[in-house]
Amino acid sequence: xxxxxxxxxxxxxxxxxxxxxxxxxxxxxxxxxxxxxxxxxxxxxxxxxxxxxxxxxxxxxxxxxxxxxxxxxxxxxxxxxxxxxxxxxxxxxxxxxxxxxxxxxxxxxxxxxxxxxxxxxxxxxxxxxxxxxxxxxxxxxxxxxxxxxxxxxxxxxxxxxxxxxxxxxxxxxxxxxxxxxxxxxxxxxxxxxxxxxxxxxxxxxxxxxxxxxxxxxxxxxxxxxxxxxxxxxxxxxxxxxxxxxxxxxxxxxxxxxxxxxxxxxxxxxxxxxxxxxxxxxxxxxxxxxxxxxxxxxxxxxxxxxxxxxxxxxxxxxxxxxxxxxxxxxxxxxxxxxxxxxxxxxxxxxxxxxxxxxxxxxxxxxxxxxxxxxxxxxxxxxxxxxxxxxxxxxxxxxxxxxxxxxxxxxxxxxxxxxxxxxxxxxxxxxxxxxx
Amino acid sequence: xxxxxxxxxxxxxxxxxxxxxxxxxxxxxxxxxxxxxxxxxxxxxxxxxxxxxxxxxxxxxxxxxxxxxxxxxxxxxxxxxxxxxxxxxxxxxxxxxxxxxxxxxxxxxxxxxxxxxxxxxxxxxxxxxxxxxxxxxxxxxxxxxxxxxxxxxxxxxxxxxxxxxxxxxxxxxxxxxxxxxxxxxxxxxxxxxxxxxxxxxxxxxxxxxxxxxxxxxxxxxxxxxxxxxxxxxxxxxxxxxxxxxxxxxxxxxxxxxxxxxxxxxxxxxxxxxxxxxxxxxxxxxxxxxxxxxxxxxxxxxxxxxxxxxxxxxxxxxxx
Numbered sequence: 231x232x233x234x235x236x237x238x239x240x241x242x243x244x245x246x247x248x249x250x251x252x253x254x255x256x257x258x259x260x261x262x263x264x265x266x267x268x269x270x271x272x273x274x275x276x277x278x279x280x281x282x283x284x285x286x287x288x289x290x291x292x293x294x295x296x297x298x299x300x301x302x303x304x305x306x307x308x309x310x311x312x313x314x315x316x317x318x319x320x321x322x323x324x325x326x327x328x329x330x331x332x333x334x335x336x337x338x339x340x341x342x343x344x345x346x347x348x349x350x351x352x353x354x355x356x357x358x359x360x361x362x363x364x365x366x367x368x369x370x371x372x373x374x375x376x377x378x379x380x381x382x383x384x385x386x387x388x389x390x391x392x393x394x395x396x397x398x399x400x401x402x403x404x405x406x407x408x409x410x411x412x413x414x415x416x417x418x419x420x421x422x423x424x425x426x427x428x429x430x431x432x433x434x435x436x437x438x439x440x441x442x443x444x445x446x447x448x449x450x451x452x453x454x455x456x457x458x459x460x461x462x463x464x465x466x467x468x469x470x471x472x473x474x475x476x477x478x479x480x481x482x483x484x485x486x487x488x489x490x491x492x493x494x495x496x497x498x499x500x501x502x503x504x505x506x507x508x509x510x511x512x513x514x515x516x517x518x519x520x521x522x523x524x525x526x527x528x529x530x531x532x533x534x535x536x537x538x539x540x541x542x543x544x545x546x547x548x549x550x551x552x553x554x555x556x557x558x559x560x561x562x563x564x565x566x567x568x569x570x571x572x573x574x575x576x577x578x579x580x581x582x583x584x585x586x587x588x589x590x591x592x593x594x595x596x597x598x599x600x601x602x603x604x605x606x607x608x609x610x611x612x613x614x615x616x617x618x619x620x621x622x623x624x625x626x627x628x629x630x631x632x633x634x635x636x637x638x639x640x641x642x643x644x645x646x647x648x649x650x651x652x653x654x655x656x657x658x659x660x661x662x663x664x
Numbered sequence: 665x666x667x668x669x670x671x672x673x674x675x676x677x678x679x680x681x682x683x684x685x686x687x688x689x690x691x692x693x694x695x696x697x698x699x700x701x702x703x704x705x706x707x708x709x710x711x712x713x714x715x716x717x718x719x720x721x722x723x724x725x726x727x728x729x730x731x732x733x734x735x736x737x738x739x740x741x742x743x744x745x746x747x748x749x750x751x752x753x754x755x756x757x758x759x760x761x762x763x764x765x766x767x768x769x770x771x772x773x774x775x776x777x778x779x780x781x782x783x784x785x786x787x788x789x790x791x792x793x794x795x796x797x798x799x800x801x802x803x804x805x806x807x808x809x810x811x812x813x814x815x816x817x818x819x820x821x822x823x824x825x826x827x828x829x830x831x832x833x834x835x836x837x838x839x840x841x842x843x844x845x846x847x848x849x850x851x852x853x854x855x856x857x858x859x860x861x862x863x864x865x866x867x868x869x870x871x872x873x874x875x876x877x878x879x880x881x882x883x884x885x886x887x888x889x890x891x892x893x894x895x896x897x898x899x900x901x902x903x904x905x906x907x908x909x910x911x912x913x914x915x916x917x918x919x920x921x922x923x924x925x926x927x928x929x930x931x932x933x934x935x936x937x938x939x940x941x942x943x944x945x946x947x948x949x950x951x952x953x954x955x956x957x958x959x960x961x962x963x964x965x966x967x968x969x970x971x972x973x974x975x976x977x978x979x980x981x982x983x
Contacts, residue, residue, distance in 0.1 A: 315825040316818045346848040475699035523728035652855045654845045
């Protein structure tokens with residue numbers, strides 16, 4: 231097995247206290263629910279009464295592990311997953327949060343929900359749906375779409391689980407052919423692969439217990455998941471802190487000390503630091519740093535800090551605190567837009583966008599291109615429909631301190647909201663300020 | 665869901681740091697509720713999950729004086745929907761705790777809804793759990809709350825596992841599972857129209873084990889019925905049904921005294937204890953690691969009627 235597997239860096243080891251958040255994706259019937267059921271079942275996270283329900287439904291037949299995850303009536307009726315379900319399990323060395331995302335194209339928006347904030351994506355590939363004797367194996371569109379979406383949303387580790395190995399007569403060459411197709415696709419799309427793992431979710435092969443086969447010496451899926459890094463914030467360098475909530479001490483409206491609370495996007499803050507406020511541009515010194523009800527020496531990226539300044543300034547939710555001269559803002563920027571609304575994206579129409587803790591009006595100035603999921607080519611487009619991904623230029627009513635999403639998720643991510651329905655219509659990932 | 669692993673598998677360091685991370689996330693969500701909404705309220709029943717959320721709210725909005733004591737007042741009132749069928753120990757605890765903390769409690773009484781005629785019981789001892797929804801929605805309307813903070817966890821139940829952290833409710837208070845807003849990063853879409861409201865669940869990502877680890881770490885006070893005590897029960901359909909005025913001994917049953925504790929505390933008509941001799945949070949942590957039945961499976965009569973009973977109640981506005 232030659233697919234590149236992440237090596238665990240010292241940074242990742244330090245971060246191992248965090249639960250690894252991963253999503254599972256892939257086409258309908260690729261066996262996602264069965265795979266999750268298997269992970270929970272084999273790691274003994276399923277309790278007797280839950281198993282009991284399954285056994286009653288099975289009425290003597292082997293139990294259907296997929297029934298563990300579909301929690302909505304409509305899902306059981308239709309036998310598909312509609313919305314993300316979150317599941318929890320732990321091994322000796324790690325805690326896990328699974329975001330079980332739907333495979334159905336109609337519910338791609340929920341897959342995007344699962345991907346935002348995930349440390350890893352497990353894309354299921356059903357080997358029985360592929361012609362593994364072909365010169366070049368043709369992957370299913372949803373495999374490509376989900377891997378690509380995970381990649382565009384910068385899910386740090388992308389893993390393919392090649393499922394239903396039990397249903398293939400000669401698994402070694404079949405797996406090898408699929409593996410080569412996946413690697414070719416990923417290379418073309420610029421996706422870094424964290425692992426390609428053969429599994430049988432139904433039988434439990436190579437999910438939690440390593441596969442006993444002479445043609446595969448790699449890790450089991452669970453072993454790989456235990457070794458993947460969790461997302462790390464940049465704790466050094468310039469401070470960037472979006473003000474989430476301004477708390478006043480005591481009652482009244484006078485000049486009480488105020489604490490500016492916010493989760494640090496990058497850098498750190500300690501008493502005595504010089505900071506600059508955005509958008510006012512005013513300078514101040516940090517008098518005190520608080521965290522969860524206590525005065526602390528310092529706070530770092532990822533933590534919510536309460537900053538008390540040495541003087542009273544007009545600061546509200548939505549403002550930013552940064553190192554002096556470090557924040558520059560723009561009201562026009564290029565972004566990747568994942569459109570999630572059944573109403574298509576309209577150039578020129580006003581939407582709300584949320585960046586950090588600020589809501590501003592914005593419009594899509596232009597749609598530069600739309601990504602063709604099959605060819606992976608960007609083509610000219612005037613419209614983005616539901617589940618489309620495109621490159622757009624956004625104009626905002628006020629300048630925003632946007633950063634490239636690749637550099638920083640907090641500074642580079644926005645949601646776009648329909649002002650009439652209040653639906654979350656899309657996810658914006660900033661490429662560069664214009 | 666908690667894996668029934670052995671106590672030796674509990675990794676103190678892993679769990680401690682994981683709790684820090686969960687706490688951080690919950691406090692962030694709590695601050696968001698106050699920053700983004702005009703009239704939030706915290707659902708407080710005196711149950712363990714709401715006691716944990718209450719402690720997290722103290723950490724988010726008050727200054728610590730050490731030893732679990734805090735200075736200041738929460739920026740929202742607490743709301744309890746009283747079915748009239750609550751365990752007296754829990755109501756007593758609720759009132760004492762809130763008085764100690766100096767917080768404001770709003771109570772929505774199901775009895776009032778019955779008097780108004782908005783709730784009709786088909787028989788006097790019927791479970792009032794499902795009817796809570798009416799009293800809850802009436803309290804929301806009366807006090808014009810635009811956001812309710814709840815202690816629901818995704819590991820409790822399959823429909824809960826599907827719910828967003830910020831969950832939109834329409835003007836009828838209904839949850840529409842197929843229409844959930846995508847929830848991207850922590851950029852919560854908190855925009856609502858007049859008459860609508862939202863629910864926020866800061867401990868969505870916690871498991872029953874996490875809750876008990878946190879109670880143990882933070883020394884969070886709870887109603888004593890969460891710990892082992894002797895109680896009169898009857899054995900019915902595999903559950904230990906407590907003998908109360910609303911769940912009397914039925915013909916052909918014999919009451920017995922059993923050492924029990926409650927894993928979850930809700931309406932008396934549908935909440936059952938489990939056999940246990942765990943008398944401290946640490947002992948409950950150890951027991952939770954070895955349980956083989958889920959929290960709801962062991963304790964709730966009303967969830968057993970159908971696979972979708974929770975989902976149906978939630979669609980109507982239940983929390």
